[in-house]
Amino acid sequence: MNDNEKLVEELAGKIKTGEVQPWKTESVLLEEYDASAPDHFRTAALSRRTCIEELTGHKFNYLELPDKPYLMQWRCPKDNSIWHLEARDTDTACTRCGSALEPYGTEAERFRPLVNNYIGGKEEYYSYAGQIKVFGDVDKTFTNILAYGPGFGSIGISVGCFRVNKLGGAEVKVGRWAGAARNLGYIFESEEEREKAVVAAKIFLPELRKEMEEKFLSEFRGEIYEVEFVRRQHHGQFYIYICFYTRFEYARGHGDTSSAVGFARGRMDAEFNEKGVAYTQSLIAMGFDGDLKPSPRNRRGRYVSAQVKVPIPAYEKMSKTGIDKLMSYMEIDRQGVMQEQGGFVYSGMGGEIIPALYRGTKVNPRPYNVSCTENVYVEIKGNDVIFGVELPNLEVGAASNREGLICPTAREVLKFMGIGTSKEFAAAAAAITLAGEFNFALLHLRGEMYAGK
Ligand SMILES: [Zn+2]
Numbered sequence: 001m002n003d004n005e006k007l008v009e010e011l012a013g014k015i016k017t018g019e020v021q022p023w024k025t026e027s028v029l030l031e032e033y034d035a036s037a038p039d040h041f042r043t044a045a046l047s048r049r050t051c052i053e054e055l056t057g058h059k060f061n062y063l064e065l066p067d068k069p070y071l072m073q074w075r076c077p078k079d080n081s082i083w084h085l086e087a088r089d090t091d092t093a094c095t096r097c098g099s100a101l102e103p104y105g106t107e108a109e110r111f112r113p114l115v116n117n118y119i120g121g122k123e124e125y126y127s128y129a130g131q132i133k134v135f136g137d138v139d140k141t142f143t144n145i146l147a148y149g150p151g152f153g154s155i156g157i158s159v160g161c162f163r164v165n166k167l168g169g170a171e172v173k174v175g176r177w178a179g180a181a182r183n184l185g186y187i188f189e190s191e192e193e194r195e196k197a198v199v200a201a202k203i204f205l206p207e208l209r210k211e212m213e214e215k216f217l218s219e220f221r222g223e224i225y226e227v228e229f230v231r232r233q234h235h236g237q238f239y240i241y242i243c244f245y246t247r248f249e250y251a252r253g254h255g256d257t258s259s260a261v262g263f264a265r266g267r268m269d270a271e272f273n274e275k276g277v278a279y280t281q282s283l284i285a286m287g288f289d290g291d292l293k294p295s296p297r298n299r300r301g302r303y304v305s306a307q308v309k310v311p312i313p314a315y316e317k318m319s320k321t322g323i324d325k326l327m328s329y330m331e332i333d334r335q336g337v338m339q340e341q342g343g344f345v346y347s348g349m350g351g352e353i354i355p356a357l358y359r360g361t362k363v364n365p366r367p368y369n370v371s372c373t374e375n376v377y378v379e380i381k382g383n384d385v386i387f388g389v390e391l392p393n394l395e396v397g398a399a400s401n402r403e404g405l406i407c408p409t410a411r412e413v414l415k416f417m418g419i420g421t422s423k424e425f426a427a428a429a430a431a432i433t434l435a436g437e438f439n440f441a442l443l444h445l446r447g448e449m450y451a452g453k
Contacts, residue, residue, distance in 0.1 A: 007033065008043060012050035022048050022128055023117050023155050038087070038111040041070040041118070048119050048128045055131070056143050056416050062409040063120040063145075073110040074101035084112065115148060116155050124359055126413070130161035132435055133169035134306065138427035145413045146432070147359035148352070156443070157353065160435030163318075163442075164308050170431040174423050175303035177225075177247035178396060180254045182261035184242040184268065185285025193278055194238045198229060200275045201242060201268060208267055212244075216260035220251035224260075230288070237280075241288045242268075245299065250421055252364060252396055254300070255403040258284075301372055301395040302422070306430035307388030308438060315385050319445040323385060329445060330378045350374030350389065353436040357429050361419070362410035363398045372429075376437050387441070389434045396422035 001009070011028070014020040020028050025044035029035035035043060045065055053059055068087035075082055076094040083101055085092065092101045104110055115125040129144035144161065164170050188194040209224050217223060226245040233239060244264065246257045261284065269282050290299050312323050319326065354372060372394040379386040398419060406414075419425050443449040 004043060007035075008046045008050055011043075011047035012054060015047060015051040016054060021158075022051070022130070023158065026113065037108050038068070038070045041111070041113060042067070045069055045118050045120065048117060052119065052128060052143060052145070052416060056418070058412075058416055060120065060412065060416075062407075062412045063126060064122060064409075065120040066122060069114055069118055069120075070111045071114055073104040073112065075104035077102050086114065087111075117158065119145065121147065121409070126360060128158075129432070130158040130435075131165070132161040132428070132431045133165050134172045134427050134431045135169055136171040137174040138172055138424055140418055140424065140427070142418045142424075142428045142431065143416055144428075144432055145360055145416055146356040148356045156439045157356075157432060157436045160437070160439030161432070164431070164435050164438060167308050167310055170306040170308055170434050172304065172306045172427045172430055174426050174430075177249055178252055178302035178422060179300050179393075180246045180248070180252065180257040181289040181299040182244055182246075182257045182291075183285050183287075183289035184244070184261055184265050185281075185283050185288065186240050186242070186272075186279045187281040187283075188238040188240075188279055189236075191238050194231065194240055196275075197272060197277045197279065198231075198240060200272060200277050201229075201240075204268070204271045208264055208271075211267070212260040212264055215263065216256050217246060217248075217253070220248050220253060220256065222246050222248040222251070222253045222256060239285075241285060243289055243299075250423070252403060252422065254365070254395075299393070301393030302426050303390070303392050304394050304426040304430040305388055305390035306427070306434040307377075307386050308434065309381075309384050309386055312380070312383055312385050315387075319442050321445050323380070325445055326378060326385065326441065327380075329441065330376065333376070349436055349440050350376075350391070350433050353433045354391070354429060357432060360410070361398070361414050361417070361425070362406050363396060363414075363425060364404040365395050374433060376441075387434070387438055389430060389437055391426070391430055391433065394426050394429055396425045398422045398425045 011020060011025060015022050015025065025047055026040055029040040029044055030037065049060055049065065066088065071084045071086050073082060074085060074092060076097065076099050078097050078099045081094065081096060082104055094101055115127050117127040117129065119126050119128050124147035126145055126147050129146045131141050131143050133141045186197060188197065205227060213223055223246065224244055225247050228243040230241040244261050246253055265282055265284065272279055316323055354374065372391045375390045377388050377390065398414060398421065417428060419428055440449065
């Protein structure tokens with residue numbers, strides 16, 4: 001073992017015991033170990049990786065750590081704008097005016113971390129965000145490896161996890177099923193013809209449902225739990241939506257549901273033709289099923305919530321203010337979201353926290369924005385305050401990667417985190433979101449969020 005390997009071992013041990021906070025590793029190296037910039041960035045990342053390996057018993061095989069894991073500061077001599085570029089980036093021209101950028105700051109000072117708590121990754125910068133203990137419908141401690149977008153650090157979530165763990169962990173409730181939906185649309189020239197279609201479809205439905213389940217949904221033990229008929233019209237055209245709702249315990253089921261409904265369309269067309277029902281168009285009408293659109297109706301995904309219980313005096317001490325201030329903080333946020341967005345999509349910071357998990361694990365569905373909505377809630381029960389988040393329609397493909405390949409790096413991240421099933425993914429998502437929100441609310445109440453210096 002060479003000196004640097006010994007140093008990494010020593011620091012990993014200190015991070016594990018809590019003697020060194022993971023996000024302070026860089027500054028500890030500079031101040032207490034006489035390390036020099038920018039080499040200390042790699043040593044710090046290695047120390048966190050070693051700590052994670054020791055905590056989980058797994059080894060990193062795919063999540064790469066580059067030789068120069070840091071950014072450098074540059075300045076445009078013409079317009080004085082300051083630039084942050086990753087060290088391996090050789091394109092050092094100002095994109096505003098085209099001038100060649102010049103180094104900014106002294107050789108020792110122009111380096112910055114790629115992201116707080118960086119542990120590896122080139123296309124995505126992965127961070128270690130502590131561990132979170134959950135109990136209830138899932139009992140586990142997740143080791144959080146997240147990939148944040150720009151402008152979002154991991155410290156808030158790490159600190160939040162630390163706080164929630166200290167309070168006993170997050171209690172999670174995970175819905176038994178994940179739902180999927182796909183809609184069949186028909187267009188008719190008259191209301192009479194449409195009514196004939198509804199009658200014929202309802203008679204045919206029991207047989208069709210059975211065929212759909214056997215052919216397409218049985219592999220993951222999926223079932224059709226509801227078929228909805230809705231009538232709409234547009235300027236002399238008469239529509240029916242026949243929406244098929246499916247549910248799965250350990251899969252996302254979206255692709256299988258789509259295939260099943262595609263099959264149903266062919267069977268239903270034939271049935272209408274045989275019964276003399278005249279439609280002008282039959283189609284998969286995806287607007288109604290809400291495909292890749294966030295919906296407050298929870299047509300898709302799985303419900304999960306996570307909450308933590310704190311005695312009111314303890315919360316008041318932590319937030320340095322009275323409990324009423326928490327209630328009014330929640331209300332001003334709730335009104336802001338409801339009135340400006342017309343309904344909740346995300347309250348709180350979920351719009352940034354939840355994508356960090358999707359980016360890191362790359363499970364389906366990839367479009368992070370629409371993968372679930374979030375609601376933050378606070379309740380007073382006796383002498384306790386309950387702080388919680390619910391994700392009413394979290395979509396999870398951890399157990400259905402046939403719907404979209406998951407790269408080895410992301411599968412490795414899932415393994416390190418301790419996520420094996422879609423239910424565990426849901427529990428981790430809710431607990432991490434709770435940790436972030438819990439900490440953000442405290443910072444806001446103390447006036448420490450975005451505090452200008
Ligand atoms: Zn410029």
